[in-house]
Amino acid sequence: MAVLDEIEAAIPALRRYAIALLRDRDAADDLVQDALERAVRRRADLRGEGKVLSWLFAILLNLVRDRHRHLTRSAHLVPIEAAADQGLPPAQDGSLALTEVHAAMGRLPLDQRAVLLLVALEGRSLAEAARALGVTEGTAASRLGRARAALRVATGRDRQTGTGGES
Amino acid sequence: MSGTLNEARLMALYHNPSAASELDRAIAQDPAAAALVAEWRRQDAALGALYGPVGQEPVPARLRDIILQAETPANLPRSPWQIAAAAGILITFGASLGFGGSVLVARSGASPSLVADALRAHETYVVEVRHPVEVAGSDAQHLQAWLNKRVGMSFTPPILTDYGYNLLGGRIVPVDQGAAALLMYENAEGARITLYIAAEPGQGETAFRFDQEDGVQSVWWIDGGLGCAVTGDLPREALRAIGTEAYDQILPAET
Numbered sequence: 001m002a003v004l005d006e007i008e009a010a011i012p013a014l015r016r017y018a019i020a021l022l023r024d025r026d027a028a029d030d031l032v033q034d035a036l037e038r039a040v041r042r043r044a045d046l047r048g049e050g051k052v053l054s055w056l057f058a059i060l061l062n063l064v065r066d067r068h069r070h071l072t073r074s075a076h077l078v079p080i081e082a083a084a085d086q087g088l089p090p091a092q093d094g095s096l097a098l099t100e101v102h103a104a105m106g107r108l109p110l111d112q113r114a115v116l117l118l119v120a121l122e123g124r125s126l127a128e129a130a131r132a133l134g135v136t137e138g139t140a141a142s143r144l145g146r147a148r149a150a151l152r153v154a155t156g157r158d159r160q161t162g163t164g165g166e167s
Numbered sequence: 168m169s170g171t172l173n174e175a176r177l178m179a180l181y182h183n184p185s186a187a188s189e190l191d192r193a194i195a196q197d198p199a200a201a202a203l204v205a206e207w208r209r210q211d212a213a214l215g216a217l218y219g220p221v222g223q224e225p226v227p228a229r230l231r232d233i234i235l236q237a238e239t240p241a242n243l244p245r246s247p248w249q250i251a252a253a254a255g256i257l258i259t260f261g262a263s264l265g266f267g268g269s270v271l272v273a274r275s276g277a278s279p280s281l282v283a284d285a286l287r288a289h290e291t292y293v294v295e296v297r298h299p300v301e302v303a304g305s306d307a308q309h310l311q312a313w314l315n316k317r318v319g320m321s322f323t324p325p326i327l328t329d330y331g332y333n334l335l336g337g338r339i340v341p342v343d344q345g346a347a348a349l350l351m352y353e354n355a356e357g358a359r360i361t362l363y364i365a366a367e368p369g370q371g372e373t374a375f376r377f378d379q380e381d382g383v384q385s386v387w388w389i390d391g392g393l394g395c396a397v398t399g400d401l402p403r404e405a406l407r408a409i410g411t412e413a414y415d416q417i418l419p420a421e422t
Contacts, residue, residue, distance in 0.1 A: 004234055004237055004238055007234060008231070008234040011226045011230050011231070011234075012221075012222040012223070012224070012226060013222060015221055015222070015224070015226070015230070016218055016219065016221040016222040019218065019221050020214070020217070020218035020221070029227055029229070029230065032230055033229060033230055033233065036230060036233040036234070037233055040233055040234065040237040043237075095209060095212060095213060095216075096209050096210065096212075096213040098213055098216055098217050101210070101213040101214065101217060102217055105214075105217075116214075117214065117218070119182045120207075120210060120211040120214045120215075121211075121214050121215060121218055121219065123184075124182075125182055125183050125184060126178065126179055126182040126183065127183070129182075137179075138175075141175050141178055141179060142175070144178060144182075145174060145175060145178060148178075148206075148207060148210060151210050152206060152210075155210075157206060
């Protein structure tokens, strides 16, 4: 019962992550549904407390790997109208233009987006993200580095001497 | 980067909650590292602003239902006797439905499954002598909390004593999309009526509608995401009055 409650409590985070990752709400909710069903079926396998969220992310990402491989290749084809639908606030001084960031995220390969969102949006540690993704920490770090560098370029901040955002 | 601290090392520190003070020391000595971390923070803030609000949305019913179903032992018949009893009732119900059933479905239009499920639940449980309900009406708070959780919606079991019916209690009945609540009431003569309540997400409001089957009549409506049906062996006007009373009490007051 306690595990079920923890799974239930994790649903908003799983949806947030899946929608940001897949950039398609229906596909994301389908994915979360599949992940939840798998988790509920296998909840007896779970050992240890406080690990439910990491375990759920791992289940979800396994499903992504199985089913959404094609998104890695077609990510740049995903339309970005979704950004306008979300009623994005305008960029303020020193912050990044959100529509640019959203568009740049869409151009990232899925595996880079997966690790970036785990650490940046969901606040997982790099080690935790690597475990959920089933890769070594080095691999996760290198994907993360590429993702952040690509975002830096896409938002016009890739200058070697100072990023110009301090003023 | 100036090279004193490579980017990968800096990134590992930045994404390790227990290394916060080490990160602070690192960027205090290295302006390039500080600029990079500042840029990452801006990226994280932008990602949070873009995608964070989804986490505040209500959870879609189809996701919540997975948990509810896993929590619901009522999904499994508990004894061979119950399996046999349920099967018998379903067979007689199915056999008697025949022509009348198709009329019923055609006439209902908007939500035939709601009233069909309500009638079936009524027929199944109203005949129960020993176990008409799972949770007794005497434990009203627990009953309401439990049913709300299982159905995934907020509602109040109405009090119908003005019409002579006392709340016996309630139970969960499995339906296609999760769980519905069945409240059972009984009057001093032992006549029983049921109130069936199921989540009907995305359905607009309806007026009161009537359907009947084998002398049992239902008045049903959809309001505020809840589909409700009062079912009993009662004249239509009595059912309408009880339905109106139930309608007034089920949903939380809006003001």
